[in-house]
Amino acid sequence: MAAISLPALPASWNPPSDPSSSISSLNERKLIPAGRAYLHHVQRTVHDLSFDAHDAHVEEERK
Amino acid sequence: MAAPNGSIPNGSAAAGDTGAPAVVGINFGNSYASIARGLAECIANEDGERQIACAVAFQGEEMYLGNQAKHQLVKNSQNTITGFRNLLGKKFSEIPQSQIALSAPVIQHPTEPDVPAYRVQVLQPAPSPLPKSAAHTPAASNVATPRSEPISAERILSVSEVTTIFLKSLLQSAEDFLGKKVSGAVISVPAWFDTPARAALSKAAEDAGITVLQLLDEAGAISVCTIARDADLEKDDAASKEDPTPADRTALIVDIGASALELALISLSSGLSTTLHTSTVSDGSVGGDALDSALIRFFAKDFTKKTKAPLSVAPSTEPQDKRAEAKLRLAVEHTKRTLSASPGAATCSVESLKDGLDYTGSINRMRFDMEARAVYTAIGRSISKLLEEAGVDGYAVDEVVYVGGSACLPGVDESIADVFREDVRTPFKAGTVVGGGSGDPTTVLARGCALQAELLTNIASAGGEKVDEITGSFASGSEHTQVKTTSRTIGLLVPVAAESAEGSIAELGGVFVPLVRKETPLPARRRNVFAFAISPDNARVGFELWEVAEGIKIDRIKLPAPEPEEGEEPEEEEDEYEEVKSVTLAKEKYLGSVVLEDVKGSKEAKVEVTVSVSQEGKVEVKAREVAEGGKETSLSVGA
Ligand SMILES: Nc1ncnc2c1ncn2[C@@H]1O[C@H](COP(=O)(O)OP(=O)(O)OP(=O)(O)O)[C@@H](O)[C@H]1O
Ligand SMILES: [Mg+2]
Numbered sequence: 001m002a003a004i005s006l007p008a009l010p011a012s013w014n015p016p017s018d019p020s021s022s023i024s025s026l027n028e029r030k031l032i033p034a035g036r037a038y039l040h041h042v043q044r045t046v047h048d049l050s051f052d053a054h055d056a057h058v059e060e061e062r063k
Numbered sequence: 064m065a066a067p068n069g070s071i072p073n074g075s076a077a078a079g080d081t082g083a084p085a086v087v088g089i090n091f092g093n094s095y096a097s098i099a100r101g102l103a104e105c106i107a108n109e110d111g112e113r114q115i116a117c118a119v120a121f122q123g124e125e126m127y128l129g130n131q132a133k134h135q136l137v138k139n140s141q142n143t144i145t146g147f148r149n150l151l152g153k154k155f156s157e158i159p160q161s162q163i164a165l166s167a168p169v170i171q172h173p174t175e176p177d178v179p180a181y182r183v184q185v186l187q188p189a190p191s192p193l194p195k196s197a198a199h200t201p202a203a204s205n206v207a208t209p210r211s212e213p214i215s216a217e218r219i220l221s222v223s224e225v226t227t228i229f230l231k232s233l234l235q236s237a238e239d240f241l242g243k244k245v246s247g248a249v250i251s252v253p254a255w256f257d258t259p260a261r262a263a264l265s266k267a268a269e270d271a272g273i274t275v276l277q278l279l280d281e282a283g284a285i286s287v288c289t290i291a292r293d294a295d296l297e298k299d300d301a302a303s304k305e306d307p308t309p310a311d312r313t314a315l316i317v318d319i320g321a322s323a324l325e326l327a328l329i330s331l332s333s334g335l336s337t338t339l340h341t342s343t344v345s346d347g348s349v350g351g352d353a354l355d356s357a358l359i360r361f362f363a364k365d366f367t368k369k370t371k372a373p374l375s376v377a378p379s380t381e382p383q384d385k386r387a388e389a390k391l392r393l394a395v396e397h398t399k400r401t402l403s404a405s406p407g408a409a410t411c412s413v414e415s416l417k418d419g420l421d422y423t424g425s426i427n428r429m430r431f432d433m434e435a436r437a438v439y440t441a442i443g444r445s446i447s448k449l450l451e452e453a454g455v456d457g458y459a460v461d462e463v464v465y466v467g468g469s470a471c472l473p474g475v476d477e478s479i480a481d482v483f484r485e486d487v488r489t490p491f492k493a494g495t496v497v498g499g500g501s502g503d504p505t506t507v508l509a510r511g512c513a514l515q516a517e518l519l520t521n522i523a524s525a526g527g528e529k530v531d532e533i534t535g536s537f538a539s540g541s542e543h544t545q546v547k548t549t550s551r552t553i554g555l556l557v558p559v560a561a562e563s564a565e566g567s568i569a570e571l572g573g574v575f576v577p578l579v580r581k582e583t584p585l586p587a588r589r590r591n592v593f594a595f596a597i598s599p600d601n602a603r604v605g606f607e608l609w610e611v612a613e614g615i616k617i618d619r620i621k622l623p624a625p626e627p628e629e630g631e632e633p634e635e636e637e638d639e640y641e642e643v644k645s646v647t648l649a650k651e652k653y654l655g656s657v658v659l660e661d662v663k664g665s666k667e668a669k670v671e672v673t674v675s676v677s678q679e680g681k682v683e684v685k686a687r688e689v690a691e692g693g694k695e696t697s698l699s700v701g702a
Contacts, residue, residue, distance in 0.1 A: 015656035034283030037334025
């Protein structure tokens with residue numbers, strides 16, 4: 001897939017001040033326990049793995 | 064690939080099979096069931112049927128199953144059992160008795176308290192003479208015994224027992240078709256199936272000899288099938304490479320069966336699905352049965368016109384009309400299938416419909432759509448209501464997935480089209496409905512279950528640490544299904560100088576690209592590569608990170624007045640307007656900025672942006688120029 005093209009920052013741009021310290025409050029939902037993505041989600045939780053660590057693990061298994 | 068040994072009918076069983084057992088997916092509807100293995104075609108039973116009617120009938124010494132049993136509804140309805148799936152897990156006292164029974168009525172089990180059951184008349188072989196010993200006698204030794212006339216007897220079958228009989232025959236069909244044992248199955252259940260219903264189904268299936276790997280919500284089966292299809296399309300479809308299905312999207316599942324309409328609005332998020340809202344309408348106003356009624360009224364009128372014999376059906380009161388209605392109901396199954404396959408004339412033929420008169424008539428799709436208008440409208444109304452309850456505009460729905468036999472009718476898709484965006488994805492647009500394509504509404508449930516069955520067996524056989532906990536996470540009510548999702552879309556904004564901007568870019572003050580959509584389950588990670596332009600005087604690229612509020616804007620656009628026909632007086636007409644919707648974005652929360660100075664590129668810099676949001680909502684953004692010695696930077700936002 002081609003990368004999305006984005007414009008350059010204007011020369012006059014400065015970062016806005018006072019960033020928020022957190023994102024908006026989260027929703028509570030229920031995942032449907034189905035599919036490979038759910039399996040991976042559970043594996044990361046159960047083994048306490050980051051996305052990167054889990055990726056490495058999956059890659060390892062494929063070999 | 065070598066041809067497999069043994070005979071495998073219908074050729075769709077994968078070649079090169081070894082004798083190893085298979086796992087299958089079962090779509091167990093209230094009216095029809097189907098079985099699949101893998102993403103491939105559904106399995107056909109011995110009559111060549113892939114949509115197998117959920118019916119069990121007894122006639123004399125014979126027991127019929129599937130569509131053969133359904134045909135017993137004409138002359139032997141008292142001994143024909145249908146509609147049992149929806150009664151699983153229910154007490155007799157919980158079942159409304161007002162329901163008019165076209166088949167064997169539900170009765171209180173004579174010996175078990177508050178258990179729904181059926182009473183059927185069967186012929187039983189006459190009791191054989193006293194067995195010679197208590198031990199199992201080989202069957203052959205009985206052959207010599209002269210057989211007496213079978214005797215008429217009553218048989219009581221609980222809802223669970225009927226289910227077991229039916230599921231056992233499904234299992235048998237699958238094993239015959241595949242030429243191998245079935246070691247496990249995932250069975251679909253509707254969203255409203257409660258704990259007792261699930262328990263009753265599991266028990267009935269186990270009693271039928273089926274190892275139940277999971278009872279999967281229909282929405283789950285659909286999302287599995289949908290995601291697998293995306294992956295497949297991406298692999299070989301050139302068109303989808305140009306316009307890939309977004310991994311993050313909102314989908315509406317429209318399941319139109321025989322007696323019920325089930326709707327589910329789900330969020331698909333890189334393969335993870337959450338249910339946003341569901342609804343079920345089962346009052347008989349929407350679904351295949353209602354379409355049948357419309358169709359048989361049409362044919363009954365036509366019959367009377369052609370023969371002068373009065374016939375009033377749907378509803379019918381006279382016994383003769385009732386019989387004719389039952390015959391028509393069976394006959395229009397074929398008519399509807401023809402109508403969904405082609406716009407031309409579809410016939411309906413019934414021998415001796417009434418008063419010994421045969422009937423043959425036809426209807427084309429356009430006429431059928433007129434007859435079906437009320438049902439289509441009711442479907443549209445239910446969809447609008449669901450979207451309203453969910454607080455989601457139809458314009459924000461990215462994909463419509465059709466499920467259930469009645470959703471094969473293109474008229475359904477056409478009649479609800481204006482609720483959605485013009486570019487909404489539907490299997491009709493993609494041309495994947497006909498001929499059992501990947502979007503075939505009659506097979507998606509079984510195929511989704513089949514894929515899920517494969518996934519579950521692979522987990523179990525791979526083993527490893529904590530495999531029990533992982534397997535257990537697929538059980539209904541597992542704590543792993545509890546999840547937090549984002550409530551706003553987070554994205555990057557590249558500011559643009561006010562003078563050069565127009566439209567939405569001017570409104571937002573820059574170019575916005577969503578990175579993590581709202582309703583994304585956490586933790587989440589999204590990675591994209593962007594090509595940033597570099598201005599000649601400044602070798603820096605970057606963006607602001609914002610949370611945005613999305614809305615829908617409706618503009619009323621005046622339509623041009625129709626040109627008066629030549630020679631006609633120009634009419635005084637009221638202006639006509641068209642409502643045009645568009646998505647609006649408003650910046651809500653500024654979260655920080657990411658800037659890479661002194662990038663390597665000359666005209667543009669390719670930058671990989673990775674956003675991770677933790678379970679608690681902490682955001683990490685990493686930006687890295689994709690170039691040798693490219694700069695990296697990062698940003699974290701609270702929680
Ligand atoms: N190709 C088709 N075109 C039109 N209608 C069809 C087609 N195939 C099946 N049907 C109709 O679809 C209905 C069955 O749909 P489905 O198999 O999804 O039912 P179900 O989920 O078991 O039913 P229920 O709504 O009672 O739970 C029947 O009314 C049948 O006539
Ligand atoms: Mg159904």
